[in-house]
Amino acid sequence: MEKGTATWTLGLLAEALGGEAIGPIDLPIRGPAPADGDDPEGVAFAENERFLQVAEGSGVGAVIVSRECRSIAKPAIRVDNPRAAFGMLLALSARPLTLDAGVNATAVIDPTAEIDASAKVGPFVVVGRHARVGARAQIFPHSYVGENCAVGAGTILYPGVVLYRDVTVGDRCILHSGAVLGADGFGFAWDGNRQVKIPQVGGVRLGSDVEVGAGTAIDCATAGETTVGDDTKLDNLIQVGHNTHIGSHTVIAGLTGISGSCRLGDRMTVGGQVAVSDHMSIGDDVVLAGRTAVIQDIAVPGAYFGMPARPLMEAMRSIALAAKLPELLSRVRALENRVRELEGGGE
Numbered sequence: 001m002e003k004g005t006a007t008w009t010l011g012l013l014a015e016a017l018g019g020e021a022i023g024p025i026d027l028p029i030r031g032p033a034p035a036d037g038d039d040p041e042g043v044a045f046a047e048n049e050r051f052l053q054v055a056e057g058s059g060v061g062a063v064i065v066s067r068e069c070r071s072i073a074k075p076a077i078r079v080d081n082p083r084a085a086f087g088m089l090l091a092l093s094a095r096p097l098t099l100d101a102g103v104n105a106t107a108v109i110d111p112t113a114e115i116d117a118s119a120k121v122g123p124f125v126v127v128g129r130h131a132r133v134g135a136r137a138q139i140f141p142h143s144y145v146g147e148n149c150a151v152g153a154g155t156i157l158y159p160g161v162v163l164y165r166d167v168t169v170g171d172r173c174i175l176h177s178g179a180v181l182g183a184d185g186f187g188f189a190w191d192g193n194r195q196v197k198i199p200q201v202g203g204v205r206l207g208s209d210v211e212v213g214a215g216t217a218i219d220c221a222t223a224g225e226t227t228v229g230d231d232t233k234l235d236n237l238i239q240v241g242h243n244t245h246i247g248s249h250t251v252i253a254g255l256t257g258i259s260g261s262c263r264l265g266d267r268m269t270v271g272g273q274v275a276v277s278d279h280m281s282i283g284d285d286v287v288l289a290g291r292t293a294v295i296q297d298i299a300v301p302g303a304y305f306g307m308p309a310r311p312l313m314e315a316m317r318s319i320a321l322a323a324k325l326p327e328l329l330s331r332v333r334a335l336e337n338r339v340r341e342l343e344g345g346g347e
Contacts, residue, residue, distance in 0.1 A: 007029065007030055007031060007093075008028075008029045009025060009026050009027060009028060009029060010023060010024060010025050010026070010027040010029055010062055010075055010077065011025030011026065013029050013043065013077065013089070014077045016088075016092065017064070017077060017079055017085045017088055017089065018079065018080075018085070019064070019077040019078055019079035019085060020067070020077065020078045020079075021075075021076075021077055022072070022075060022076040022077070022078060023062065023074070023075025023076060024075060027061065027062065027075050028041050029041055029042075029043050029061065029062060030042060031043070031089075031093045032044070032086065032089050032090055032093055033060045033061075034060075035051045035054045035055040035058060035060065035063075036054050036055075036058045036060075037058055037059065037060045038058060038059035038060070039059065039060060039061065040059060040060075040061045041061050042060050042061055042062075043060065043061060043062040043063065043064060043077070043089065044058075044060045044062075044063050044064070044086075045063065045064040045065075045082040045083065045085065045086035046063050046064070046065055046069075046082060047066065047082045047083050052065065052069065052072065055074065056072065056073050056074060060074075061074075061075065062074060062075040062076060062077065063075075063076045063077075064076070064077045064079060064082045064085050064086055064089070065077070065078055065079075065082055066078065066079065066080070066081070066082055067079065067080060097140065097158070099120045099122050099138050099140060100120065100122070101120055102120065102121070103115060103119075103120075103121040104121060104122050104123045104124075104125070104141075106123045106124050107121045107122070107123065107124065107125040107126070107127070108124075108125070108126045108127070109121070109127045110127060110128050110129045110130075110131070112129050112130050113127045113128065113129065113130065113131045113132070113133070113145075114131070114132045114133070115127065115132075115133040116133060116134055116135040116136075116137065116153075118135045118136050119133045119134065119135065119136065119137045119138070119139070120137070120138045120139070121133065121139045122138075122139060122140045122141040122143075122159075123141045123142075124141050124142050125139050125140075125141065125142070125143050125144070125145070126143075126144045126145065127139075127145045128144075128145060128146045128147040128148075128149065128165070129147045129148070130147060130148050131145045131146065131147065131148065131149045131150070131151075132149075132150045132151065133145065133151045134150070134151055134152045134153040134154070134155065134171070135153040135154070136153055136154045137151045137152065137153065137154065137155045137156070137157075138155075138156045138157070139151065139157045139161075140156075140157060140158050140159040140160075140161075141159050141160075142159050142160050143157045143158075143159065143160060143161040143162070144161070144162045144163065145157070145163050146162075146163050146164045146165040146166075146167070146182065147165040147166070148165055148166045148203075149163040149164075149165060149166065149167045149168070149169075149182075150167075150168045150169065151163075151169050152168075152169055152170045152171035152172070152173060152208065153171045153172070154171055154172040155169050155170070155171060155172060155173040155174070155175070156173070156174050156175070157169075157175050158174075158175065158176050158177045159177050160177045160178050161175045161176075161177065161178070161179050161180075161181075162179070162180045162181070162182075162183075163181050163182055164180075164181065164182030164183055164220065165182060165203070166182065166202070166203030166204070166220065167181045167182040167203060167204045167205075167206075167220075168203065168204070168205045168206065169181070169206045169210075170206050170207045170208035170209070170210060170230070171208040171209070172208055172209050173206055173208065173209065173210045173211065173212070174210075174211045174212070175211075175212045176211075176212060176213050176214040176216075176236070177214050177215075178214045178215040178216075179212045179213070179214065179215070179216050179217075179218075180216075180217045180218075181204045181206075181212070181217075181218045182203065182204045182218070182219075182220045183217060183219055183220065184200040184219065184220065184242075185200040185202075185219040185220055185221065185222050185226075185241060185242025185243065185260060186219065186241065186242065186260065187199075187200055187222055187242065187260075198222065199222075200219070200220050200221070200222050200242060201220075201222070201223055202220050202221025202222055202223045202224045202225055202226070202242070202243070203220055203221060203224075203225045203226075204218050204219075204220055204221070204225060204226045204227075205225045205226070205227045205228070206218075206227075206228045207227075207228060207229045207230035207231070207232070207248065208230050208231070209230055209231045210228050210229075210230070210231070210232050210233070210234075211232075211233045211234065212228075212234045213234055213235045213236035213237070213238065213254065214236045214237075215236050215237045216234050216235070216236060216237060216238040216239075216240075217238075217239055217240065218234075218240040219239075219240065219241055219242040219260075220242060221242050221243045222242050222243055222260075223243075224243060225243075226240065226241075226242055226243055226244055226245070227244075227245045227246065228240070228246045229246060229247045229248030229249070229250070229266065230248045230249070231248055231249045232246055232247070232248060232249065232250045232251070232252075233250075233251045233252070234252050235251075235252060235253045235254040235256075235272075236254045237254045237255050238252055238254060238255070238256050238257075238258070239256070239257045239258065240258050241257075241258055241259045241260035241261070241262065241278065242260045242261070243260055243261045244258055244259075244260060244261060244262045244263070244264070245262070245263050245264070246258075246264045247264055247265045247266035247267070247268065247284065248266045248267075249266055249267045250264060250265070250266065250267060250268040250269070250270070251268070251269055251270065252268075252270040252274075253270060253271050253272040253274075253290070254272050254273075255272050255273045256270055256271075256272065256273065256274040256275070256276075257274075257275050257276070258276045259276055259277055259278035259279075259280070260278050260279075261278055261279045262276050262278065262279065262280045262281070262282070263280075263281045263282065264276075264282050265282055265283045265284035265285070265286060266284045266285070267284055267285050268282065268284070268285070268286050268287070268288070269286075269287045269288070270287075270288045271288055271289050271290030271291070271292065272290045272291070273290055273291045274288050274290065274291065274292050274293075274294070275292075275293045275294070276294045277293075277294060277295045280294050280295070280296070280297055280298075281297045281298075281299075282294065282297070282298045283298060283299045283300070283301060284301060285301035285302075286298055286301055286302065286303075286304065287302070287303040287304065287312075288303075288304055288305075288309065289303065289304065289305035289312065291307070292304060292305050292306060292307070292309045293306075293307040293308055293309060294308070294309045295308045295309070296308065296309070306318070
């Protein structure tokens with residue numbers, strides 16, 4: 001939507017969200033806003049008293065609140081679930097990037113490549129030998145689809161995505177700008193004088209409904225494939241090493257580094273800045289809290305934290321005890337002094 005152009009009125013938006021408008025129903029609403037925003041045509045949501053107070057003291061035009069909410073000094077929309085209603089508003093406000101139909105005249109397409117007639121290929125895209133682009137796929141400008149790569153049906157490659165070679169991306173995937181799939185795995189060997197590069201000749205395979213964030217790198221396998229399972233979501237700036245296998249329905253937050261030849265299970269949740277050492281195996285339904293370091297296999301489902309990773313409650317107890325170390329040290333020294341006094345007095 002164009003900035004400054006009202007998309008709804010308070011009354012129309014309340015109707016769209018299944019709520020009740022409180023205040024002038026003709027109040028123009030342009031879109032969602034944070035609770036502490038200053039947009040008089042923006043609408044925020046407040047699911048508790050703290051956020052309600054923030055919204056009331058801000059310049060935001062209206063607030064989505066629960067039906068049980070106390071009276072509010074601003075125009076409002078009362079709904080059963082403010083968070084869910086705000087999610088609906090976000091969906092209504094989404095503005096997908098657009099791409100013209102067909103293959104842009106500036107794109108470079110190898111004669112052996114296969115591009116479905118319903119696919120969209122933007123300006124300055126390169127599609128290499130024997131590459132395949134599926135139905136309704138969208139490849140945005142300045143992306144590179146290398147030799148023997150495959151882009152599944154309905155998949156989106158945003159500007160500047162690079163698929164080196166032998167990279168297979170499933171259906172309905174989203175690869176954000178700067179994602180690089182299929183770069184060499186980090187393989188070197190010391191020959192006594194220098195680091196000798198070990199050739200990396202494998203590929204990368206993504207399942208369907210996978211999302212890869214901006215700047216994330218998934219290295220090709222030394223041999224075979226580096227794989228990511230269906231419905232797995234990778235945040236920005238993640239490193240996935242060669243020959244690693246990530247399961248399905250797993251979510252991994254930014255700045256995580258996963259070394260080579262690791263196996264991560266299904267339905268995992270991985271926080272930011274997690275480090276996984278090489279050749280680690282982590283089972284299904286494991287949660288790794290942010291800044292956790294995995295240096296041993298984890299087989300038992302549950303939450304883990306720390307360096308090295310330990311069960312969450314055990315790690316939290318250790319942190320609590322660590323805070324008491326100065327006091328314990330003082331007590332130990334006092335006891336040592338007392339022991340010395342007693343020993344000296346007995347001579």
